Amino acid sequence: MPSPRTRKRWRASCLLAAAVALVLSAGAALDVLATVRAQALDLLFVTRPTRVAESTLIVGIDQRSYTRCSPATARSPPGLAASMRGRWTRWRPPARGW
16 A cells, blocks of 8 residues: 555646646647647758768669678578678677577
8 A cells, every 4th residue: 555645646746747738638629839830840851951062972783783782581582581691790690509
């Protein structure tokens, strides 16, 4: 059984949470914060000023290399995922198993 002090703190926390929820719900229902919401969405899509690129890199890759470097898919042969493990790192599974 919680102590009277704990029950009092719990009750105060619940009342505070209910008051905040009521204020936010009323604001949403009355669309009071529409401007703030629109500005927040605009902030997500703000871009940096355009500047001239200092250099350009063109990368070319043939189909065979692309196929070999692409991650294993459901249509890949069964052993491909195991053969790809550790291709870009030096990590290898332990020799004796896990």
